[in-house]
Amino acid sequence: DTGVSQDPRHKITKRGQNVTFRCDPISEHNRLYWYRQTLGQGPEFLTYFQNEAQLEKSRLLSDRFSAERPKGSFSTLEIQRTEQGDSAMYLCASSLVNSYEQYFGPGTRLTVT
Amino acid sequence: DQQVKQNSPSLSVQEGRISILNCDYTNSMFDYFLWYKKYPAEGPTFLISISSIKDKNEDGRFTVFLNKSAKHLSLHIVPSQPGDSAVYFCATPLSRMLTFGGGTRLMVKP
Numbered sequence: 472d473t474g475v476s477q478d479p480r481h482k483i484t485k486r487g488q489n490v491t492f493r494c495d496p497i498s499e500h501n502r503l504y505w506y507r508q509t510l511g512q513g514p515e516f517l518t519y520f521q522n523e524a525q526l527e528k529s530r531l532l533s534d535r536f537s538a539e540r541p542k543g544s545f546s547t548l549e550i551q552r553t554e555q556g557d558s559a560m561y562l563c564a565s566s567l568v569n570s571y572e573q574y575f576g577p578g579t580r581l582t583v584t
Numbered sequence: 585d586q587q588v589k590q591n592s593p594s595l596s597v598q599e600g601r602i603s604i605l606n607c608d609y610t611n612s613m614f615d616y617f618l619w620y621k622k623y624p625a626e627g628p629t630f631l632i633s634i635s636s637i638k639d640k641n642e643d644g645r646f647t648v649f650l651n652k653s654a655k656h657l658s659l660h661i662v663p664s665q666p667g668d669s670a671v672y673f674c675a676t677p678l679s680r681m682l683t684f685g686g687g688t689r690l691m692v693k694p
Contacts, residue, residue: 477627504681504682511593511687513684513685513687515684516683519680572618572630574630575620575628577625577626578626
């Protein structure tokens with residue numbers, strides 16, 4: 472299967488620790504997106520890349536969050552000094568440049584204790 | 585302020601009957617809409633989409649209707665099956681990101 476994959480699927484961390492998540496998009500997709508979803512809400516956009524360039528960031532993405540896509544393939548999302556409010560499902564998606572359809576990975580569920 | 589709204593948090597339907605999920609939007613400039621289905625512990629799965637140049641798009645048991653004057657779209661599932669039980673999200677592209685509604689949980693009873 473060549474869908475979007477994310478690692479890890481679950482992460483439990485203590486407040487103040489740093490965490491890093493990885494996303495591997497569908498191989499031929501140039502665009503990669505990060506979203507966050509909390510209980511009872513739809514996914515909320517965080518940031519997106521076209522190839523290795525980070526082209527847009529949401530106001531939700533505080534200074535503690537950083538994302539990279541170094542070679543235009545996989546991406547990482549790092550959260551520094553985690554807070555309990557960071558507890559959420561972090562979703563990665565990818566798409567072709569000229570398509571609105573985004574294909575999502577299974578997500579990484581973060582719990583900050 | 586939510587630009588895409590799903591006002592029904594849940595819907596229960598008997599197997600074999602029609603499921604109708606609704607979505608309202610605020611901006612008449614929105615010109616493309618998507619529906620996603622989400623099972624627990626999985627990411628959203630793309631289901632069906634519609635461009636504003638159409639008022640209907642059909643794919644098997646799934647049909648999306650768009651009413652531009654009312655700024656309303658709906659997803660019809662006929663016939664509903666227990667495996668359709670999931671959370672359904674409508675979404676629209678804003679720039680390159682997708683803006684989602686809050687979702688409707690559909691339960692199809694056998």
